[in-house]
Amino acid sequence: MGGDALWYEAAQVVGITNALNVVADGLGGVMAPVKVTGASPEVAAVFDEIRSFYGGTPDIPGPFALAAHDPAYLADLWAAARHAYDDNCLPRRLKAALAFAVSLTTRSAFGTGFHLAEMRRLGVGERGVMEIVGVTQMFSSYTKIADTLQLEPDMGDIAPVDPTPAPAPGAG
Amino acid sequence: MPTVRLRDAEEYPEPARRAFELSKRWFNHDFPVPPAMSRVMAWDPGFGNPHGRAMKRAMGPGEFTRGEKEMVAAAVSGANACAY
Numbered sequence: 001m002g003g004d005a006l007w008y009e010a011a012q013v014v015g016i017t018n019a020l021n022v023v024a025d026g027l028g029g030v031m032a033p034v035k036v037t038g039a040s041p042e043v044a045a046v047f048d049e050i051r052s053f054y055g056g057t058p059d060i061p062g063p064f065a066l067a068a069h070d071p072a073y074l075a076d077l078w079a080a081a082r083h084a085y086d087d088n089c090l091p092r093r094l095k096a097a098l099a100f101a102v103s104l105t106t107r108s109a110f111g112t113g114f115h116l117a118e119m120r121r122l123g124v125g126e127r128g129v130m131e132i133v134g135v136t137q138m139f140s141s142y143t144k145i146a147d148t149l150q151l152e153p154d155m156g157d158i159a160p161v162d163p164t165p166a167p168a169p170g171a172g
Numbered sequence: 173m174p175t176v177r178l179r180d181a182e183e184y185p186e187p188a189r190r191a192f193e194l195s196k197r198w199f200n201h202d203f204p205v206p207p208a209m210s211r212v213m214a215w216d217p218g219f220g221n222p223h224g225r226a227m228k229r230a231m232g233p234g235e236f237t238r239g240e241k242e243m244v245a246a247a248v249s250g251a252n253a254c255a256y
Binding site for chain 2: 006007010012013014018025087094097098101102105106124125127128131132135136137138139140141142143144145146147148149150151152153154155158
């Protein structure tokens with residue numbers, strides 16, 4: 001996988017996944033989500049987009065339903081999340097796998113279940129799921145071995161440097 | 173600084189030195205010195221060999237490509253706050 005654009009996209013997925021998981025796992029049990037019925041028109045419009053993006057699911061994923069207490073915040077959070085998870089240089093299927101792996105690694109009950117369901121909805125079979133579980137498990141091992149022995153990075157130069165400039169606003 | 177003294181490749185027995193050569197193919201990179209993790213895993217073949225086989229099995233192409241899996245591995249490493 002070459003080119004920095006791919007890695008910027010992966011980083012966005014990792015970041016926004018963690019942001020959504022923190023709210024869902026931390027607040028899901030102590031704050032009531034905004035329900036679809038009775039939502040303001042402004043919130044209902046965003047909820048419609050969210051349902052459409054996630055295959056017409058009747059339920060609004062927890063972090064967005066919680067964020068809906070502040071409609072303007074919900075709109076921006078959703079815009080960022082949609083941009084991060086949508087097809088771009090990386091396909092949605094791989095982005096769902098990245099989000100699942102990060103959720104599993106960070107022990108997010110919400111994220112693990114949600115992104116596993118997304119992977120399956122996007123066509124990943126049981127073999128593919130187990131592939132991502134295996135990678136997640138093995139690199140959760142390597143990272144802890146490296147940290148315990150305080151190994152210094154020595155593989156950073158095996159990838160080529162991407163000489164392209166930052167994209168123009170609106171590109172991609 | 174590492175907790176242990178990382179041995180030079182020449183200090184390992186022949187099977188481990190062969191594995192260091194194979195790792196160049198795996199990474200498609202001509203390391204002048206075997207990566208620290210390769211040397212760590214070669215210290216105890218009873219652990220390193222099956223762990224390495226499990227890793228190669230997990231990373232091999234399937235529903236996801238090797239490249240896609242390397243990206244997942246990088247994300248997992250980042251989530252574990254591991255700089256290595």
